[in-house]
Amino acid sequence: SDDYGAYRAVEQFLAHALCWAHPNRKLRDLAESKTLPAITKAHCDKVYRQFNTLYNQVNELWTADISDEQRNKQRKILEARFKTIAKRSSKDPPELATYKDSLRSNMEAYFICLQYPNIPPDNNKAERALRHLVIKRKACGGSKTQKGADVLSVLYSVLLSLHWRNPADYFSEYDKLLAMAA
Numbered sequence: 001s002d003d004y005g006a007y008r009a010v011e012q013f014l015a016h017a018l019c020w021a022h023p024n025r026k027l028r029d030l031a032e033s034k035t036l037p038a039i040t041k042a043h044c045d046k047v048y049r050q051f052n053t054l055y056n057q058v059n060e061l062w063t064a065d066i067s068d069e070q071r072n073k074q075r076k077i078l079e080a081r082f083k084t085i086a087k088r089s090s091k092d093p094p095e096l097a098t099y100k101d102s103l104r105s106n107m108e109a110y111f112i113c114l115q116y117p118n119i120p121p122d123n124n125k126a127e128r129a130l131r132h133l134v135i136k137r138k139a140c141g142g143s144k145t146q147k148g149a150d151v152l153s154v155l156y157s158v159l160l161s162l163h164w165r166n167p168a169d170y171f172s173e174y175d176k177l178l179a180m181a182a
Helices: 005-008 021-031 038-063 068-086 094-105 123-131 131-139 146-164 170-181
Strands: none
Touching: 005 146, 021 038, 021 094, 038 094, 038 123, 068 131
């Protein structure tokens, strides 16, 4: 998932993996910012390129046909690189420092994909499956406010995730989530 807090409330997960694409996109957007001074932008670009390279290496390892022992050995190397990238620097603008703090505190969740072969490094497939909802929202004029759009996107995400897990009875799953949140 992305790092949306509501997913932490779902206790049914064997392990909660975080998507590599989300921080990669955030770091890319920061590196392409038009409001940062040139030297800060260059630093952000360097961090983005390092993270993007690591993301690609994780994808390669995830698809590699190697033994669990080899995968774990490589995972440790990649985890060390992750820690280096996520370490704060005096050159970090506040937004990058915040991203790095989040990366460090959630590092284990980013590497779940290398422990369980059925969990991909990103949730791009799931997000593409939601694409039709985005198109529908645009076609009908969307929400009147940003808050309404945010609420609707979360509801769609949760409801459709529940539907894909249990199409015959997804509303009872939704009721369980509501009871847990209360």
